[in-house]
Amino acid sequence: MDDGTRDVLAGTLAELTWHEVEAAARSGAVLLWAFGVIEQHGPHLPTGTDVYLPMARLHAVRALLAERGVEALIVPPYYWGVNVVSGAFPASYGVRPELMREVMVDLLAGMARDGFGHVFCFSGHGDALHNRTVHDGVKAACERTDADASFVTEPALARRIGLAADDPYLTLYGPDEGPPDGPVDVHAGSWETSLMMHTHPRLVREDVRARLEPSGLGLSELAVWRRGYEHARRVTPDGYFGDPAAADAAEGHRIQTTAAEQAAHAIASRLGRTAPAHPQTGRRNHG
Numbered sequence: 001m002d003d004g005t006r007d008v009l010a011g012t013l014a015e016l017t018w019h020e021v022e023a024a025a026r027s028g029a030v031l032l033w034a035f036g037v038i039e040q041h042g043p044h045l046p047t048g049t050d051v052y053l054p055m056a057r058l059h060a061v062r063a064l065l066a067e068r069g070v071e072a073l074i075v076p077p078y079y080w081g082v083n084v085v086s087g088a089f090p091a092s093y094g095v096r097p098e099l100m101r102e103v104m105v106d107l108l109a110g111m112a113r114d115g116f117g118h119v120f121c122f123s124g125h126g127d128a129l130h131n132r133t134v135h136d137g138v139k140a141a142c143e144r145t146d147a148d149a150s151f152v153t154e155p156a157l158a159r160r161i162g163l164a165a166d167d168p169y170l171t172l173y174g175p176d177e178g179p180p181d182g183p184v185d186v187h188a189g190s191w192e193t194s195l196m197m198h199t200h201p202r203l204v205r206e207d208v209r210a211r212l213e214p215s216g217l218g219l220s221e222l223a224v225w226r227r228g229y230e231h232a233r234r235v236t237p238d239g240y241f242g243d244p245a246a247a248d249a250a251e252g253h254r255i256q257t258t259a260a261e262q263a264a265h266a267i268a269s270r271l272g273r274t275a276p277a278h279p280q281t282g283r284r285n286h287g
Contacts, residue, residue, distance in 0.1 A: 189242015
């Protein structure tokens, strides 16, 4: 899927004139917005993985929405997110949740002033506090401004961060998956590396990836890892939690296609548009 560019602004409203953005808002277009972070992703993936992946997914979702008669524009990604788990690693940056929330409120208010009827916010980063902050920003903007927005996420992640399935600021997609039976794969492991091999293969350090041993860690280690900072660095000194060597580009394509279909279906359903049935298989959110 790599088109030879690494420009995360490609295909977003940043490339449009203000006349074109205004016309889209007047025609009833919705906005798609990704929230990622710059953080370590092991010795084989770039620190921008949590920005590249959700942006690739939004492009797929936009195309599927167009097939359903829903016009959507993609907002340039927000990438200075909240980082707890990888906070002790180099090149893993974060901001205070209250700052991120207030930036979201201001920008969502501006999008509402432009006339956009709904903004669908996606997360590319599995950190619990980051995702709570995305939800908090959406909620605060809707309560304090004219914004109409929601957080598009999977049931398992919503439950993990303490949100009810009927929360009005959520647009849920995909099946509600439980914890895995065997070793856990949550960060820069098989599934996330598979996605990068599909969407941005030139950014994967293939010679490194192929030699990495599986972390072989389970739920007890995951609980410690999620405490973040030095705890996470001690559990995963090389920065990955899973099996990168088992990654496969074809599997990345399957994951991407399934998740995009599920998200497009959920968005179209929230907007009241008729949409075809979506796949019933998916992939749990990382982190």
